[in-house]
Amino acid sequence: MRKQSPQTISEVQKIWHRVMSILYRSGGCSVKIPSSNELAREFGVARSTVRIALEKLTEEGFLVTRRGSGTFTNPRQRLNADWSAPLIGLMVLDCNLFFYSPELQGELECFFGEFRNTGWNIRLVTGQMDTPEAAREILTHSYLDGVISFGCKEFVVRAADEMMPTVSMGYRVSGVTNVHPDYSRVIRELFARTGRSRDIFVWSSFPDESRNDFLSTLRREPGVEIIGSPHEADIVGGGSYAAVRKLFSKRCPDWIAIHPMHLPELRRIVIDLYGEERARRLLWIFLTLPNPDPEWPGFTIRADRRAEVRAAIDILRRKLGGEAGPIPDFAVEGGMIF
Amino acid sequence: MRKQSPQTISEVQKIWHRVMSILYRSGGCSVKIPSSNELAREFGVARSTVRIALEKLTEEGFLVTRRGSGTFTNPRQRLNADWSAPLIGLMVLDCNLFFYSPELQGELECFFGEFRNTGWNIRLVTGQMDTPEAAREILTHSYLDGVISFGCKEFVVRAADEMMPTVSMGYRVSGVTNVHPDYSRVIRELFARTGRSRDIFVWSSFPDESRNDFLSTLRREPGVEIIGSPHEADIVGGGSYAAVRKLFSKRCPDWIAIHPMHLPELRRIVIDLYGEERARRLLWIFLTLPNPDPEWPGFTIRADRRAEVRAAIDILRRKLGGEAGPIPDFAVEGGMIF
Numbered sequence: 001m002r003k004q005s006p007q008t009i010s011e012v013q014k015i016w017h018r019v020m021s022i023l024y025r026s027g028g029c030s031v032k033i034p035s036s037n038e039l040a041r042e043f044g045v046a047r048s049t050v051r052i053a054l055e056k057l058t059e060e061g062f063l064v065t066r067r068g069s070g071t072f073t074n075p076r077q078r079l080n081a082d083w084s085a086p087l088i089g090l091m092v093l094d095c096n097l098f099f100y101s102p103e104l105q106g107e108l109e110c111f112f113g114e115f116r117n118t119g120w121n122i123r124l125v126t127g128q129m130d131t132p133e134a135a136r137e138i139l140t141h142s143y144l145d146g147v148i149s150f151g152c153k154e155f156v157v158r159a160a161d162e163m164m165p166t167v168s169m170g171y172r173v174s175g176v177t178n179v180h181p182d183y184s185r186v187i188r189e190l191f192a193r194t195g196r197s198r199d200i201f202v203w204s205s206f207p208d209e210s211r212n213d214f215l216s217t218l219r220r221e222p223g224v225e226i227i228g229s230p231h232e233a234d235i236v237g238g239g240s241y242a243a244v245r246k247l248f249s250k251r252c253p254d255w256i257a258i259h260p261m262h263l264p265e266l267r268r269i270v271i272d273l274y275g276e277e278r279a280r281r282l283l284w285i286f287l288t289l290p291n292p293d294p295e296w297p298g299f300t301i302r303a304d305r306r307a308e309v310r311a312a313i314d315i316l317r318r319k320l321g322g323e324a325g326p327i328p329d330f331a332v333e334g335g336m337i338f
Numbered sequence: 339m340r341k342q343s344p345q346t347i348s349e350v351q352k353i354w355h356r357v358m359s360i361l362y363r364s365g366g367c368s369v370k371i372p373s374s375n376e377l378a379r380e381f382g383v384a385r386s387t388v389r390i391a392l393e394k395l396t397e398e399g400f401l402v403t404r405r406g407s408g409t410f411t412n413p414r415q416r417l418n419a420d421w422s423a424p425l426i427g428l429m430v431l432d433c434n435l436f437f438y439s440p441e442l443q444g445e446l447e448c449f450f451g452e453f454r455n456t457g458w459n460i461r462l463v464t465g466q467m468d469t470p471e472a473a474r475e476i477l478t479h480s481y482l483d484g485v486i487s488f489g490c491k492e493f494v495v496r497a498a499d500e501m502m503p504t505v506s507m508g509y510r511v512s513g514v515t516n517v518h519p520d521y522s523r524v525i526r527e528l529f530a531r532t533g534r535s536r537d538i539f540v541w542s543s544f545p546d547e548s549r550n551d552f553l554s555t556l557r558r559e560p561g562v563e564i565i566g567s568p569h570e571a572d573i574v575g576g577g578s579y580a581a582v583r584k585l586f587s588k589r590c591p592d593w594i595a596i597h598p599m600h601l602p603e604l605r606r607i608v609i610d611l612y613g614e615e616r617a618r619r620l621l622w623i624f625l626t627l628p629n630p631d632p633e634w635p636g637f638t639i640r641a642d643r644r645a646e647v648r649a650a651i652d653i654l655r656r657k658l659g660g661e662a663g664p665i666p667d668f669a670v671e672g673g674m675i676f
Binding site for chain 2: 010012013016017020024056059060081082085087097098099100101102103105106108109112113115116117118119120121122123124126128130261
């Protein structure tokens with residue numbers, strides 16, 4: 001097989017997806033695909049580029065060439081899957097990740113565990129979606145029937161929603177149907193444990209509350225004041241725990257809402273300033289991952305991700321079924337681990 | 339932001355990975371990255387291409403430019419994950435899938451569910467690995483510490499194994515450490531139910547036994563003869579169930595080992611030829627997915643995928659720890675559902 005020049009890879013990928021989408025919609029029949037010339041015109045690429053894509057597809061068993069009559073999808077290439085099922089895109093955190101963290105691996109376990117019961121085929125949408133145009137371009141060449149997005153940027157979710165049935169999870173995007181956790185009961189419970197619902201000073205290591213449903217709900221409480229570093233990582237970069245120490249020395253927070261990786265350092269600061277007894281009396285609230293220290297009192301805020309994924313699936317199924325009109329957001333009650 | 343010309347996307351991706359790998363290994367410090375000139379030379383690309391990649395990385399918050407002194411990794415960009423953890427690639431079915439089927443979604447649920455307990459960061463390796471060179475190129479630019487492959491082609495697994503610690507799952511690749519199911523006890527059980535272990539005529543819808551551990555174990559039994567269509571999908575393409583009918587009319591199989599999607603048609607053929615009573619007495623063996631009809635007798639062959647993933651993780655951990663010498667294959671006992 002001849003070596004591709006690297007600049008054609010992306011065009012090749014577009015044509016690969018185009019032809020795969022024809023196969024996908026062929027209903028198990030042998031369908032004639034457009035000629036090389038037609039594909040070259042459609043994508044504005046050289047015929048040699050089209051030929052590389054078609055050679056790939058033939059080698060992979062997806063196409064057969066019949067001498068004199070053209071190139072056809074191979075109905076024998078069934079891959080043990082139902083090609084009549086909807087093809088749904090899963091878009092995770094803007095789709096271009098250097099890696100999935102253990103936390104995100106847990107989310108993916110929930111997604112795939114629930115998706116497998118739908119009968120849908122799933123594509124993980126990947127690519128650099130830095131702009132609305134880039135998102136639209138990637139989605140145009142994806143040939144998806146619908147999208148579930150998780151933690152993607154607003155413009156990415158909106159681009160998907162304009163193009164196909166879309167449900168958003170992870171944090172809320174206005175104008176799109178969202179599935180999100182509802183933490184109001186959890187917050188009532190935290191008020192009860194603090195003994196009041198006013199004059200509560202919260203320090204959070206999370207920079208952008210709009211990206212965290214617990215904090216954005218908390219932000220709306222009139223008796224709560226949240227402060228934190230504008231950039232969460234400020235407190236881990238060189239010397240910046242010092243800024244937190246300075247802040248805490250002026251005022252001891254009532255609640256500390258943090259990623260658990262910050263517990264050791266922050267606990268040391270509070271104990272230094274106010275003693276261990278008071279440090280233990282504060283409400284330590286762990287977001288994203290559980291309290292890492294069973295000896296230390298704390299509450300882990302937990303979304304019921306499985307229930308959220310099931311709700312997103314139900315909503316997407318209604319949208320795929322052509323239900324008219326906007327479908328309202330759906331809240332799944334969040335919980336707490338003590 | 340300016341629009342990229344499509345031919346630079348892949349070069350941009352290479353540089354993006356290169357810089358991300360520097361950040362990943364920076365230990366939370368601010369590390370100076372190579373200059374645009376150095377990167378352009380290293381990758382043999384235009385400086386404008388490097389600039390697009392660096393602009394992206396800066397927008398994403400991974401790089402900061404200090405006037406007069408160069409471009410540095412941003413230690414504040416921690417993404418709530420442990421960047422000192424190993425970065426492990428998960429390669430699934432040759433890494434270039436149009437979609438994940440519900441079956442594969444179930445496998446991914448197992449993978450992510452077990453991986454999340456390792457503390458490793460995981461990248462799903464994607465890309466068109468059509469040749470050993472393509473596999474090597476993609477892996478070179480991946481900056482991974484190790485690989486777990488699942489159902490990948492031999493040359494892809496070998497390419498990974500030559501470059502980094504690798505464990506193979508799904509089907510066996512010689513020369514590489516494999517984790518695979520062991521079906522010998524299941525086969526003894528099937529012999530017992532048939533009342534003999536000789537002269538057993540098996541018809542299978544699976545074309546390539548080397549890709550199925552149950553069938554490849556069965557193939558080694560002296561008393562067993564397996565036939566099937568050379569291409570599984572032969573029996574679903576137009577008119578090819580007719581070929582199966584012709585074959586069955588000459589000789590009734592003792593065991594029928596199939597993907598469950600073929601049950602309705604094959605059952606009809608056997609009932610037409612030999613009557614329902616005899617059809618029910620045959621051993622119907624379901625591979626890949628369970629028996630779809632609770633009213634129809636059959637056995638579903640089942641790998642203990644969770645146990646296999648755990649075994650693969652253990653072996654990869656030993657390899658990452660620098661254990662000398664080859665590590666032998668590891669078999670996890672397979673099971674059956676009645």
